[in-house]
Amino acid sequence: MFVVAGWPTSDFGDDSSVGQVANLCAALQDANALEGVLVTLPGPTETLVRQRVFALLASLRRTSVPAVVILSLDTIEASEIDNCLAAGVSDFAFIERSPSARRALEIVRASRLPAVPHVHVRLWLAQDECGGSHQHHIAAWRSSFDFVVEAAPLPFELDASTDAVEPTTRMRLECEWQQNVVTFSARGVVPCPAYRGTQSHHVTATDAMDVLSTIRSWTSTIGGSSRCSTCDRRTRFRVEPWLRPEMERKSAIAAAAPTYHDYIRGDASQLAPDELDRTLTGLETRIRNTLPSRVGR
Amino acid sequence: MNCAIEVPVIRGGWLIQCIDSVLQQASPNWSLSFLWDQGDALSDRILRAVEALEHPRIRVYRSPGRLGIARARQYLTERSVGELVLPLDDDDVLHPQAVARFVQTATKRPWAGILRARRDFIDDRGAPVLMKDWFAFEPRSYMKGATLDVTNHSHPYAIRRSVLLAGGGWKGFEDYQYAGEDCTCFMEVEENAEIELLDETLYSYRIHGSRTSLQYDRSDANEMWARIADDSIRRRKLRVERVNDSPPFSYRPIARPELSISDIDFVIPFIENNEREIDYTASRPGERAFTFPLAADARFIQELETPVNGLSRLEVAIATNGPLMGRLRLALFEDAAAFSPAIELEESLSFFKAFEFDMVGFRARESGGSFRRMELMFVPDALDCPGELFLHALRGPAGDNALLRMFCHEPGFGRGRLDHCLASITRSGADHRAIHVIEKRQSSSANRNEAFRDTTRPLICFLDDDAELASNETLPGMLKSMREWDAELIGPKLLTPSGRLYSGVPFVNPVTLEASVGGLGHADNGDHDVTLLVPWLPSTVLLVDRAVMHATGGFDESYVGSQHEDVDFTLRARSRGFSCLYEGRVAALHHNSLRNGGFRRNSDYLKTRWRGRPDLFVWPEPRQPRVSG
Numbered sequence: 031m032f033v034v035a036g037w038p039t040s041d042f043g044d045d046s047s048v049g050q051v052a053n054l055c056a057a058l059q060d061a062n063a064l065e066g067v068l069v070t071l072p073g074p075t076e077t078l079v080r081q082r083v084f085a086l087l088a089s090l091r092r093t094s095v096p097a098v099v100i101l102s103l104d105t106i107e108a109s110e111i112d113n114c115l116a117a118g119v120s121d122f123a124f125i126e127r128s129p130s131a132r133r134a135l136e137i138v139r140a141s142r143l144p145a146v147p148h149v150h151v152r153l154w155l156a157q158d159e160c161g162g163s164h165q166h167h168i169a170a171w172r173s174s175f176d177f178v179v180e181a182a183p184l185p186f187e188l189d190a191s192t193d194a195v196e197p198t199t200r201m202r203l204e205c206e207w208q209q210n211v212v213t214f215s216a217r218g219v220v221p222c223p224a225y226r227g228t229q230s231h232h233v234t235a236t237d238a239m240d241v242l243s244t245i246r247s248w249t250s251t252i253g254g255s256s257r258c259s260t261c262d263r264r265t266r267f268r269v270e271p272w273l274r275p276e277m278e279r280k281s282a283i284a285a286a287a288p289t290y291h292d293y294i295r296g297d298a299s300q301l302a303p304d305e306l307d308r309t310l311t312g313l314e315t316r317i318r319n320t321l322p323s324r325v326g327r
Numbered sequence: 328m329n330c331a332i333e334v335p336v337i338r339g340g341w342l343i344q345c346i347d348s349v350l351q352q353a354s355p356n357w358s359l360s361f362l363w364d365q366g367d368a369l370s371d372r373i374l375r376a377v378e379a380l381e382h383p384r385i386r387v388y389r390s391p392g393r394l395g396i397a398r399a400r401q402y403l404t405e406r407s408v409g410e411l412v413l414p415l416d417d418d419d420v421l422h423p424q425a426v427a428r429f430v431q432t433a434t435k436r437p438w439a440g441i442l443r444a445r446r447d448f449i450d451d452r453g454a455p456v457l458m459k460d461w462f463a464f465e466p467r468s469y470m471k472g473a474t475l476d477v478t479n480h481s482h483p484y485a486i487r488r489s490v491l492l493a494g495g496g497w498k499g500f501e502d503y504q505y506a507g508e509d510c511t512c513f514m515e516v517e518e519n520a521e522i523e524l525l526d527e528t529l530y531s532y533r534i535h536g537s538r539t540s541l542q543y544d545r546s547d548a549n550e551m552w553a554r555i556a557d558d559s560i561r562r563r564k565l566r567v568e569r570v571n572d573s574p575p576f577s578y579r580p581i582a583r584p585e586l587s588i589s590d591i592d593f594v595i596p597f598i599e600n601n602e603r604e605i606d607y608t609a610s611r612p613g614e615r616a617f618t619f620p621l622a623a624d625a626r627f628i629q630e631l632e633t634p635v636n637g638l639s640r641l642e643v644a645i646a647t648n649g650p651l652m653g654r655l656r657l658a659l660f661e662d663a664a665a666f667s668p669a670i671e672l673e674e675s676l677s678f679f680k681a682f683e684f685d686m687v688g689f690r691a692r693e694s695g696g697s698f699r700r701m702e703l704m705f706v707p708d709a710l711d712c713p714g715e716l717f718l719h720a721l722r723g724p725a726g727d728n729a730l731l732r733m734f735c736h737e738p739g740f741g742r743g744r745l746d747h748c749l750a751s752i753t754r755s756g757a758d759h760r761a762i763h764v765i766e767k768r769q770s771s772s773a774n775r776n777e778a779f780r781d782t783t784r785p786l787i788c789f790l791d792d793d794a795e796l797a798s799n800e801t802l803p804g805m806l807k808s809m810r811e812w813d814a815e816l817i818g819p820k821l822l823t824p825s826g827r828l829y830s831g832v833p834f835v836n837p838v839t840l841e842a843s844v845g846g847l848g849h850a851d852n853g854d855h856d857v858t859l860l861v862p863w864l865p866s867t868v869l870l871v872d873r874a875v876m877h878a879t880g881g882f883d884e885s886y887v888g889s890q891h892e893d894v895d896f897t898l899r900a901r902s903r904g905f906s907c908l909y910e911g912r913v914a915a916l917h918h919n920s921l922r923n924g925g926f927r928r929n930s931d932y933l934k935t936r937w938r939g940r941p942d943l944f945v946w947p948e949p950r951q952p953r954v955s956g
Contacts, residue, residue, distance in 0.1 A: 155838060168837050169945050179941075180838055290348050290420055290531070296452045297340040297535070299369050306369075310376050313343050315349055317380050 048082050052089035059095050066096035067216035068123070074110060084117045091118060098152075100122050111141035115149070123152045124177075131170040138175065151177045328434055329411030330426045330485060332359045334417055335399035335652035339369025341418040341533055344453065346377065354427035356454035360386040365393040396539070397508035402677035404488070404496060407906065411442075411485040414509070419482065419531045420449070425529040427486035432525050437885055440490035440520025441513060444483050444529040444626060451535040453749075465918070467522060469904035470578050471815070472565045472878035474883075477552050478568030478574045480513040483530035490520045500551055503543065505619025507551040510791035514559045521899075533580035549573040563878040565684075567696040583810050588756045588802050591870070592782035596774035596889075597766045597792040600741040602734040604918075605635060609721040609728035611829075611848045612775045618646055618717040619727070621655075626704035627718050629729055630663050634697040637735035641672075642688040643703065649714030651678045653707040657689050660700040669696050678714065685927045694889045702788055703729065713774075744793045744918055751796040764792075771866075771889035772882035772896075779876055787876065790915075791889075796868070797822065797914040804913035804921040805870050808858055811952040815872040816900055820855055821917045829917045830854030832909055835862045840934045842894040860947040862901070868915040875900045887925035891933045896942050907949065 055067055066261040067090055072079040090097045099114055114122070122143075126134050143149060153171055171179050293316070294301075294309050301309060332349055336342060349359050363374050377843055378387040386406070394402060404412055411433055415421060425444070432442050445464055448456040458708060460481065468475040491497075494515030499505030513522060543551075552574050560578075568577035604610065619627050641657065655676055658668035672689040705716045719730040745764070752762060765778040775789055788802070796802060807819045820842075821830035831846030832855055841861050846855050866882075879899045886892035897907050939945065 106464065123599075172941060184523055290423055292344055292453045293347055294343050298343055298373075299340045299367070309343060310373065313346060313373070314376055314380060317377065317382055317385070320350055320384075321380075323380060 048086045048089065051086055052093065052095075055090060056093040059093065066098065067159050068098055068100055069272045070100045071106075071110070071114065073105075074107075087117060087119060097121065100125060101227050102127075103137060106137065108140035111138070111143055115142055115146055120148060120243055123154055127153045127155075131167045135170060135174055139218045144175070151175065153177045155179065328356065328411065329409035330357045330413045330430055331355075331404075331407035331488070332357055332413045332415050332421070333362075333400060333403040333914065334359070334371045334402065334415045335362045335364050335394075335396060336374060336417045337364050337366035337539075338417050338535070339367050339371070339373050340539065341451075342370055342373050344417060344420050345417055346373075349415070350420070351423050352421065352426045353423050353886045354430060356430050357413075357426045358384045358386070358407060358409055360388065360757075362388045362390055362394070362399045362403050362404050363642050364390050364395075364399045366417075369568060382926075386654060388649055393504075395499060395501075395505025396495045397505035397511075399505075400497040400508055404491065406798055412488050412491060413483070416482065416532075417509070418538070420453075420531045420533075421483065422529045422531065424527075428525060428527060428529060429483075432523070433487065436521075436936075438883060439520050439523035440487050440516040441522045442485045442573060443480065443522060443765065444525040444527050446482055446530040446532045446708075447528050449531045449533050450664075451533065456534050458760045460698050464524065464526075467517065468575070469878075469902070471561055471580060472563050472874050472905060473567045473569075473576070473578045473901050474514060474517070474556065475577070476575045477510055477514065477556050480510060482509075482532060484509075486512065486516060487520065489518050493519050500554065501546065503551060505875045506539075507555060508541065510552065510555050511558075511691070514555055515562075518559070518563060533923050534563075545573075548587070552576075554912065564770055564874045565878065566872075566874065569806075573604045580813070583813065585810065586786060586806055588806070589761070591757065591786045591788050591802070592759060592784040593757060593788045593790060594643060594770050594778040594782065595745070595762070595764045595790050595792055597745050597764050598768070599740070599766070601736060601738050602639060603737040603740045605638070605733040607635075607731070607733055608632060608723065609730050610732050611730075615722040616730070617720055617722060617727075619720050619729075621645075621703065621705040621716045621718050623705065623707055626702050627720070627727075627729060628700070628702045629727065630700050631698060632725070632728075634699050635659075635733055636697045637692050638696075638698065638733055639736040640690050640734040642685055642686040642732045643723050644684060644719035645676075646683050646685070646717040646719065648679050648681050648717070649679065651676060651707070651714035651716060653705055653716070655687060655716070656704050656706060658702040658704075659696070659698040659823050659893045660702075661696055663699045665700070668702070669698065673855055675910060676716070681714065682927050682930075684719065701729075710754055738813075741792070747795050748790060748792055752790070755796055755799050757802075770884055770887055770892070772884045772886050772892045775866075776881040776884065779881060780871075782873070785873055787871045787873055788829040789866050789871065791867045791917070791919075793918040794821075794867045795916040795918075797916050801868075801913045801915055802870075805910055808908060808910045808912075808952075809870065812860070812908050813858070813953045815875050815905040816864055816897060817870045817908045817910055819868055820851075820909075820911040820914045821865065821867055822851060822914050824916055824918055826851055828863050829856060829919065830858065830867070830948065831911065832857065833861045833863050833865060834946075835944045840937055841930075842891075842933075855911045857909070857911045858952075859909055860949065861907050862944065862946060863894050864907045864909065866896065867917050868894065869897075871900075872905075875903075875905050878903050878905070885932060886929045888929065890926050893927035895933055895936065896939060900939070901943055901947070902940065917931060 051067075069083055069087060071083060074080075087097055087099070097119075099119050100123045101110065101114070103124045111122075112272045124134070124138075128134065138144070142274075143151070155168070168179050171177060293312055298306060298309060347355060354717075361374055361377070363371060364629045372389045377385060388402065388406065390399065390402065400414060411429060413429060414427070428444065429442055432749065433439060436442070443464075443504065446460065448458050448460075450456050462481040463476060463479045464481075465479060467479050491512065494512070497508045498511045498515075499508040516522065544604060551571055553569065553572060553576075556569055556574075556576050560569070565578075566581040566583060567940060568581060570577045570579050618623075621627060636657070643655075643657075653676055654673045657672045657674075659670045659672075660667075661669045674687055674689055677685065703718060720727050721730060749762060749764075753759060762786060763778045763781055765774045767774055767777070769777075777843075779787060786806075797819075805819060808814070817835075820828070823829045828846035828849045828851050830844035831849075833844050835842045844865065879896070880924075882892050882896050883899075886895065901907060
């Protein structure tokens with residue numbers, strides 16, 4: 031399950047929302063029900079909301095909940111990336127919709143991002159065309175930065191002035207927001223991130239099982255159809271484990287992996303005869319211990 | 328899947344650590360075999376102690392005389408069991424996750440012949456030695472099929488046994504005590520499968536004063552590498568020659584001689600198919616496409632543009648947005664206003680995940696009747712599946728038309744198509760002895776690879792049995808452009824029998840990893856009459872330098888049926904440094920009556936296979952023809 035917080039930005043709520051979302055996320059994670067949190071950054075004029083977003087990110091970091099900050103490269107400035115970095119953000123998803131990569135590339139280059147290690151960036155392209163210019167566009171990004179470049183998996187309308195997304199404008203990136211993604215706003219849990227209506231379902235419990243059961247009942251409320259009852263979006267968004275880059279997952283595995291243990295240090299041919307006898311006896315014992323009849327005793 | 332860990336033994340100094348590292352594997356999927364290759368007394372003593380324990384997964388062999396490393400490895404590989412072979416040196420140690428990770432990755436990447444991971448370094452007491460590996464750990468580099476970085480290999484690696492044996496097993500140089508086996512192995516495996524990198528450290532290489540490799544100096548190593556590179560050029564029948572003496576090697580292209588039609592072998596997989604496609608406007612994707620949701624309460628009703636007679640099979644194009652189970656129903660009516668259908672057909676659907684395109688077929692048991700209207704509806708199963716079914720359709724001037732294909736039974740139709748194909752080849756001047764028709768019920772890839780083994784000429788032209796060379800100028804035009812552009816693969820523009828475009832310029836989508844062709848269904852107004860290097864080529868009519876087959880191992884037989892295997896083949900050719908040229912100034916006809924039930928499976932496999940090579944999903948670097956046309 032994913033939690034989408036602050037979507038759209040004006041729905042982020044008050045200070046109490048920060049704790050509520052953080053508690054919800056921590057509880058879901060304890061119940062192994064959370065993949066991660068998507069956080070949208072409000073515009074630079076919404077200072078108060080921004081503070082809340084950064085407070086939320088700090089809370090999530092403390093509980094090790096993976097979080098990604100989503101920024102639209104069409105509207106932000108380099109300083110805003112720097113602000114996020116200063117707040118300790120290490121996972122970004124940049125959305126890019128312009129036909130040319132030039133401005134966005136300049137913004138990223140002008141930020142501190144290229145100089146900061148261990149920052150993971152996904153570049154989500156909102157257009158889905160096959161023409162040569164699009165390919166050059168992608169090539170420009172791939173040749174400049176070590177970002178993961180891919181089609182945006184979500185429909186994005188980050189402009190706060192835009193009302194509910196017109197459901198017929200997109201075919202391929204439409205989402206179905208049912209069981210896998212929970213959008214959290216000040217008004218509660220809503221069925222689709224593009225939805226800004228009033229028919230949201232409040233989740234106040236912080237106990238994970240209560241949350242899950244509430245979400246299940248909400249799911250049944252919107253009907254058995256996989257279509258979102260509110261915005262009529264059709265296509266299910268298949269959640270991929272993309273929140274954490276491959277390298278990071280691997281290092282987490284490596285940290286937990288067993289390490290090789292030497293029972294003998296150095297060249298056995300240099301051992302004294304009695305030492306070599308003991309070493310060989312030890313090896314025989316270790317081999318015997320892996321015999322099928324010994325396993326499990 | 329099991330991993331056969333194989334250790335030729337000549338030293339006993341660090342053999343105990345080596346054995347311990349296998350015993351400490353996290354995965355139990357291993358067997359361990361030793362060949363005592365007339366080593367020192369300590370190694371003999373240790374192996375005798377191990378042998379006496381009669382561990383069911385550990386075997387000890389003894390050679391009557393010193394075999395040397397390559398022959399020792401071959402000895403062990405011939406006697407061990409396990410889909411993966413994991414070579415281990417007697418003074419090194421495996422990390423505990425090695426077997427688990429190799430087995431796991433080999434399962435996920437069935438196209439891999441070798442899986443190579445990283446190593447670190449330890450000293451004679453097992454302490455870490457912080458040093459940079461002297462061999463690169465990166466994808467191999469090629470120029471026109473020749474490997475540039477022959478030294479880009481090292482322990483640890485797991486080899487798929489079938490691929491190792493297909494390449495002839497382990498080989499080394501007699502005058503270097505049969506060393507050079509690992510480099511040769513990598514070179515031969517990449518001629519049949521892929522070398523895949525597993526970016527994890529799974530092996531510790533011991534730095535000590537009695538390493539075998541210290542017996543050879545740099546000039547010995549260069550000599551072996553040069554021989555290995557030259558051998559591979561001969562095996563792969565490449566048109567290059569090596570120009571320097573030490574890796575990374577550089578190669579000079581050898582100009583292609585003027586070739587004629589008599590230099591081409593023609594390979595045609597033939598599937599007996601006595602179905603003729605009924606003309607229908609919306610039989611191919613085109614402009615004004617949309618999807619119609621086939622919900623439980625919505626049916627798609629369509630009047631057929633002309634009455635359909637003798638229907639034997641009908642395929643509709645569908646999509647789903649999630650797991651789905653249910654029945655798709657088709658009703659055919661003899662009259663546009665009829666209340667009762669003349670035929671009702673039903674197909675069970677069961678999908679576990681979303682997809683954007685696939686064809687589902689109905690087979691009509693009774694083909695009599697003339698149908699003027701059809702209705703499609705979907706009845707979901709009682710299970711609450713979250714997915715919805717969508718029908719691909721095209722918006723037409725007289726109403727919406729489902730994207731579908733209809734077929735009627737026509738005895739001898741398939742063989743007639745083949746006859747047209749063969750006639751077009753012989754009309755072009757080809758010798759009938761150069762035509763290889765293979766008629767086996769196996770995948771297109773398997774058919775092409777099998778027929779290729781009977782060919783001898785420098786060029787191979789793969790044709791589908793339902794394709795024809797449009798004119799006697801098609802092959803000469805392709806030969807001329809192939810030489811001018813120094814390309815190793817070339818394909819023409821493909822037209823439908825009615826003269827519309829079937830395939831214009833091929834392209835790929837770097838984000839979705841989908842391969843497509845330009846102009847499908849459009850009028851052939853000359854927009855695609857261009858010559859340019861492209862990311863991939865369809866195999867409907869594909870002229871290939873036989874070096875490409877030798878350097879890549881041919882078509883991947885993991886693809887079922889006949890779709891996407893050509894995308895894979897041409898991408899692999901490009902990954903080996905060959906060029907794909909689209910020649911739109913000459914044409915071939917494609918009747919395309921083939922059915923493939925594995926479209927989606929093949930598509931998924933292709934995307935998984937190439938997800939890590941975004942560089943191949945961009946347009947090739949443009950260049951001009953070498954010789955002025």
